[in-house]
Amino acid sequence: MNASVAPDPMLPQPWRVQAVRRETADVVSLDLVPLAGAPMPFKPGQFNMLYAFGIGEVPVSLSGDPADASRFVHTVRAVGAVSGAIAAATPGTVLGLRGPFGSAWPVAAAAGHDILIIAGGLGLAPLRPAIYHVLANSERFGRIAVLYGSRGPAELLFHDELARWRGRLDMEVEITVDHADPSWHGRVGVVPGLIDKVAFDPKNTVALVCGPEVMIRFTVAGLRAAGVADDHVHVSMERNMKCAVGLCGHCQFGPDFVCKDGAVLAYDRIAARLAAREI
Amino acid sequence: MPEPRTQPSVLLGARVLLPRPALQDLIDALAACGFEVIGPRARDGAIVYDRLRRIEELPAGWTDRQDGGTYGLERRSDAALFGYAVGPHSWKQFLHPPQERLWRARRREDGFAIEPEPAPPSRLAFIGVRACELHAIAIQDRVFMGGAHKDTGYEARRRGAFVVAVNCGTAGGTCFCASMETGPRAEAGFDLALTELIGGTRHDFLMEAGSEAGAALLAGLPTRPAGAADIAAAEAVVARTAASMGRTMDTVGLKSLLQDHPEHPRWDEVASRCLACANCTMVCPTCFCTTVTDHTDLAGQEAERVRHWDSCFTADFSYIHGGSVRSSTKSRYRQWMTHKLAHWIDQFGTSGCVGCGRCITWCPVGIDITAEAAAIRADPAAHGTKRGTSHGNP
Numbered sequence: 297m298n299a300s301v302a303p304d305p306m307l308p309q310p311w312r313v314q315a316v317r318r319e320t321a322d323v324v325s326l327d328l329v330p331l332a333g334a335p336m337p338f339k340p341g342q343f344n345m346l347y348a349f350g351i352g353e354v355p356v357s358l359s360g361d362p363a364d365a366s367r368f369v370h371t372v373r374a375v376g377a378v379s380g381a382i383a384a385a386t387p388g389t390v391l392g393l394r395g396p397f398g399s400a401w402p403v404a405a406a407a408g409h410d411i412l413i414i415a416g417g418l419g420l421a422p423l424r425p426a427i428y429h430v431l432a433n434s435e436r437f438g439r440i441a442v443l444y445g446s447r448g449p450a451e452l453l454f455h456d457e458l459a460r461w462r463g464r465l466d467m468e469v470e471i472t473v474d475h476a477d478p479s480w481h482g483r484v485g486v487v488p489g490l491i492d493k494v495a496f497d498p499k500n501t502v503a504l505v506c507g508p509e510v511m512i513r514f515t516v517a518g519l520r521a522a523g524v525a526d527d528h529v530h531v532s533m534e535r536n537m538k539c540a541v542g543l544c545g546h547c548q549f550g551p552d553f554v555c556k557d558g559a560v561l562a563y564d565r566i567a568a569r570l571a572a573r574e575i
Numbered sequence: 576m577p578e579p580r581t582q583p584s585v586l587l588g589a590r591v592l593l594p595r596p597a598l599q600d601l602i603d604a605l606a607a608c609g610f611e612v613i614g615p616r617a618r619d620g621a622i623v624y625d626r627l628r629r630i631e632e633l634p635a636g637w638t639d640r641q642d643g644g645t646y647g648l649e650r651r652s653d654a655a656l657f658g659y660a661v662g663p664h665s666w667k668q669f670l671h672p673p674q675e676r677l678w679r680a681r682r683r684e685d686g687f688a689i690e691p692e693p694a695p696p697s698r699l700a701f702i703g704v705r706a707c708e709l710h711a712i713a714i715q716d717r718v719f720m721g722g723a724h725k726d727t728g729y730e731a732r733r734r735g736a737f738v739v740a741v742n743c744g745t746a747g748g749t750c751f752c753a754s755m756e757t758g759p760r761a762e763a764g765f766d767l768a769l770t771e772l773i774g775g776t777r778h779d780f781l782m783e784a785g786s787e788a789g790a791a792l793l794a795g796l797p798t799r800p801a802g803a804a805d806i807a808a809a810e811a812v813v814a815r816t817a818a819s820m821g822r823t824m825d826t827v828g829l830k831s832l833l834q835d836h837p838e839h840p841r842w843d844e845v846a847s848r849c850l851a852c853a854n855c856t857m858v859c860p861t862c863f864c865t866t867v868t869d870h871t872d873l874a875g876q877e878a879e880r881v882r883h884w885d886s887c888f889t890a891d892f893s894y895i896h897g898g899s900v901r902s903s904t905k906s907r908y909r910q911w912m913t914h915k916l917a918h919w920i921d922q923f924g925t926s927g928c929v930g931c932g933r934c935i936t937w938c939p940v941g942i943d944i945t946a947e948a949a950a951i952r953a954d955p956a957a958h959g960t961k962r963g964t965s966h967g968n969p
Contacts (some may be wrong), residue, residue, distance in 0.1 A: 305724055307678055310686045331686060349680065349687055350871030350878040375896045390686025508897075536895050538867050541724040544885070545864030546892060548914060550834070551921035556723075572837045574906030 305541050308347040308392025313385045314367060319453045323418065324383050325359060325371045328393065335368050339400030340425035341532060341560040345540050346370060347392030348381035355537045355555075356382070357422035358396060362429055368393070371421035371453065397540040399560045401426040402530060406502035409528070410438040412494070414515055416445050416487050416507025420453050422532050422559075423506050431467065438501075440467040441494040445487035445511075448473050449480045468494045487511055488518035498523030505563075506532040513570060516563055526564035533558050533566070550575055587790040588783070590806055591798035593769070595778040598656070599630045600796050601739070601767075602702070608792075610700035610737055613669060615657070620648055622662035624669070627702060634659065641748040641821070641932065643941025654778070657703055657771050660747030661931050665860035666701055666708055670732050671715060673884045677728075677867065680878040687878075695728060698735040704765065705743055706758030707750075707929040711860035712738075713764050717923045718863050737788065740765035744773075744812045748821035749932030751945055755824060757929040759816040761785075767793060770809035781809040822932060822945045825952060830917040832952055837909060840957050841950045846905035848940050853886035855934035855942075856911065861919075861927045864892070887911050912944060 315327040329335065338358050347353040354376075360369025374383035385391060403426055411430055415423050430440055442461060446452045452471070462469045470490040472483040483490070487507065501524050505515050512531050519529055535547035535554040547554040550569040552561065569575045593601070605612050606628075614627035617634035627633070638651045639659040651658050680689045704712070716733060719726040740761035743750075752758030761768040766789030769780040781801055784790035856862040866885035871878045885892060888907045893900035901907050919927030928944070935943045 304691065304727070306727075307689050307691055308680075310688070312686065347869075349682070350869060350875060352869045353867075353880075392680075392687075392689070534895055535900065536893050538865070542722060543719065543724065543726055543863070544866065545887065546866070546885070548887075548910070548918070551918040553922070574901045574903060575837065575910075 305394055305397070306539070308345070308353070308394050310390050311368070311393040313387055313389040313391065315387060316385065319371060320451050322375075322383070323371060323373045323453065324385075325369055325421075326382070326385060326391075327360075328368045328370065328391065329366070330393075331390065335365060336396070337365070338362055338368070338396040338425075340403055340429050341401040341422055342396040342398050343422070343540075343559060344368065344370065344393050344395040344397070345537070346372070346382050347394070348378055348385075349390070349392070351381045352378040353392070353394075353538075354378045354382070355397075355540065357532075357559075359421035359424045360428075362425045363432060371418070371424075373418055395540060397555055399556075399558055401504050401532075401560055402502070403429045406430075406504075407433075407436040408438070408500075410440075410496040410501040412441050412443065412491075412496055412501055412503040412519075412524075414443045414487060414490075414503060414505045414507075416511035416515075417447065417451065418453070419505075419507035419511070419532070420444055423504060424454065424457075426504055427461070431461075431464070434466045439494075439496050441496060442467065442469045443487060443490040443494065444469070445472040445474070445485075445490070445507075448475050449477055449482075470494055486514065488514045491515070491518045491522055499525075501528060503529045504560075505529065509534070509570075516567075516570075526567055527562055529563035530560055531563055531566070531570075532560050587785075587787060590781055590783050590801045590809075591793065592772075592801045592805055593780045593782045593796060593798050595656070595780070596630075597797045598780065601792070602627060602630065604792055604795055605700040605737060608737075609698055611697045612700045612702060613666075614702035615659075615662075617648060621646065622648070622659050622664075624662075624664040624666065624701075624703075630656070633657075638745060639747060641750075641936045643749065643935050643943050644938055645748075645941070646936050653773050655744065655771055655773050657741045658745050658773075660743065660745055660750055661705055661708065661933060663858050663933065663937055665858070665931075665933070666704060666712060667715065667860050667862075669699055669701070670712065670736065671719070671729055671863060675728060675882050677880045677882050682876045692728070694731045695735075698737070699732065700737040700739065702739040704738050704740045704761075705931075706740065706761045707752045707755075707931040708860055709738070709740055709761055709764040710755075710757040710929040711931070714861045714919075714923065714925055714927060714929070715863060717925065718861075721923065737792075738765045738767075740768040740785075742768060742770040742809065742813050743816045744771050746816045746819045746821060747932055747936070749935040749943075750820050750930065751822040751824050751932060752930035753817045753820045754822075754826065754945075755926065755928055755930035760813045765789070770812055772805065772808050772812070779805075781805055822930075822935065822943070824928070824930060824945045824948060826926070829948060829952075830920050832955060833913045833917040833948075836951060836955055837913070839951050839955070841947065842905045842909045844950075845908050845942060845947055846903065848942055849904050849908045850939060851888045851904045851907055852939060853888040854937045854939060855944075856886040856888060857884065858933040858937045859915075860931060860933070861915075861929065862886075866892075887914070912947060915944070916948065
């Protein structure tokens with residue numbers, strides 16, 4: 297098959313697991329390559345539907361470098377039958393893959409601004425492609441900061457990269473955990489508490505936010521308090537997804553289908569909905 | 576579309592009379608063109624849509640009595656073939672089947688191979704499509720064929736379908752198509768439209784072709800010219816139906832009325848009655864939501880994905896890791912009704928409601944979408960409304 301011809305988006309294509317990296321006790325990152333052709337381009341923030349043969353399919357954000365055309369990287373937490381089967385894949389396992397689908401972090405439009413990349417828990421995975429892009433083009437941005445929190449030290453993703461990023465002079469990295477253990481010497485607390493720990497010009501800042509919905513709500517409240525305009529805040533929403541192309545209805549969030557209008561949505565567009573319950 | 580059986584079309588837009596017995600010729604002509612003909616039948620105490628071969632199978636002399644949570648067939652005083660409103664079925668079940676395999680997969684040495692489901696073989700002809708249902712089909716056309724990704728199965732079935740519409744001679748107790756501007760006259764989206772003219776010794780259909788294919792088919796049938804009196808009689812049938820709607824819906828400003836009041840107390844009130852049974856979504860001719868299930872054989876060598884109708888009233892519908900987004904019945908009813916009457920306009924440029932009344936009739940507790948909309952309109956500022964400036968304040 298010629299990978300430049302888009303396959304029917306409803307039909308999974310076979311991709312082989314090339315490498316598996318354990319990130320935490322229940323999270324792995326998979327490198328995937330197509331059985332035929334080459335990976336198609338993707339934008340930071342997009343996701344694929346990953347299929348475990350005979351078991352089922354789940355949406356998983358791309359977590360690799362968008363400039364690396366050799367493979368797709370997905371970071372998966374084992375929380376159910378399907379994600380458990382995908383997380384248990386070993387090199388050589390063939391998975392089905394549809395997509396990439398969905399909207400992207402507005403990294404091009406953010407050029408010329410300070411950029412805050414704010415992640416909670418597994419939310420760092422969908423943001424990592426944006427971080428790669430921003431760091432590869434750091435001269436186009438003002439100040440760059442990554443704010444990241446997890447439940448505990450053992451749940452932090454991408455340790456080595458976090459350490460590398462902390463060593464860079466062209467960005468700030470602030471990390472916090474909800475609950476520390478004796479090994480932890482860093483900050484303890486929730487992610488919104490990191491906002492005033494880094495330098496940025498609120499009038500000229502773009503913020504990218506991904507994490508649990510409650511973390512998003514408190515983080516956006518902190519950004520507003522700091523003076524960042526709603527239309528400069530972008531969040532990635534999570535909803536149930538089955539088809540990924542806006543036909544099955546599951547992922548509706550008000551008038552938006554999160555699968556095709558999102559998952560990345562400008563906060564000013566969804567503020568009222570996010571404030572109401574059970575939308 | 577059928578292959579022209581006779582001369583090139585000469586009748587597009589013109590109106591002719593087809594005597595009742597010649598309706599059989601229409602069915603036969605469609606069958607001869609390779610169509611599987613589907614039409615209304617009286618079965619299991621309801622008007623349903625099923626395979627139709629003989630006009631004797633049509634529900635002659637039946638009508639229906641409909642109200643909130645109420646449906647029953649009754650005898651008419653005449654032998655009208657289309658003297659009822661819509662029943663629990665809609666054409667959705669043929670164009671967007673309740674269950675459909677999307678693909679099969681087979682294990683191979685190098686992983687597995689996916690085989691797409693072949694295109695549906697049969698061409699369907701629908702007889703007795705009401706104006707509201709034409710609009711419902713047009714709405715699902717936008718959903719499944721109007722976006723960046725087209726549903727290939729729907730598109731194949733839809734492109735092959737032949738539509739014979741019926742202008743309604745009877746409004747049901749829960750009908751409100753006149754309010755939604757979707758009926759009772761069939762204006763577009765049909766190959767042929769008929770109006771039943773019955774009275775005294777007369778029993779004819781005033782026929783109108785809406786497509787070249789319809790005109791070609793009509794040209795082969797034993798019709799006779801319609802006179803001004805026939806056309807006026809047909810107009811009167813539709814006007815009488817329009818004037819006898821069982822319900823009304825005020826659509827002015829309805830979109831923002833619902834979108835701006837997600838915390839209106841009426842949502843709690845309706846949730847105290849709603850059983851979250853999903854009947855309304857199953858009978859709705861525009862509800863399109865589906866889920867998929869993946870299966871394997873026992874040996875784990877073959878797998879398939881099957882798509883089923885789903886409903887936003889189930890707990891599973893909005894489930895993500897950690898729980899359902901919409902765990903309360905209030906939020907599910909609000910989602911359904913706000914989607915239908917408001918978000919749909921953002922998504923597809925049209926309301927998702929065609930005023931057919933099925934959701935009212937088939938609701939086991941008789942919840943009435945027109946009454947729910949009216950209740951919010953009556954007091955939009957009721958306590959707890961209008962999310963204002965608290966954005967982002969959790």
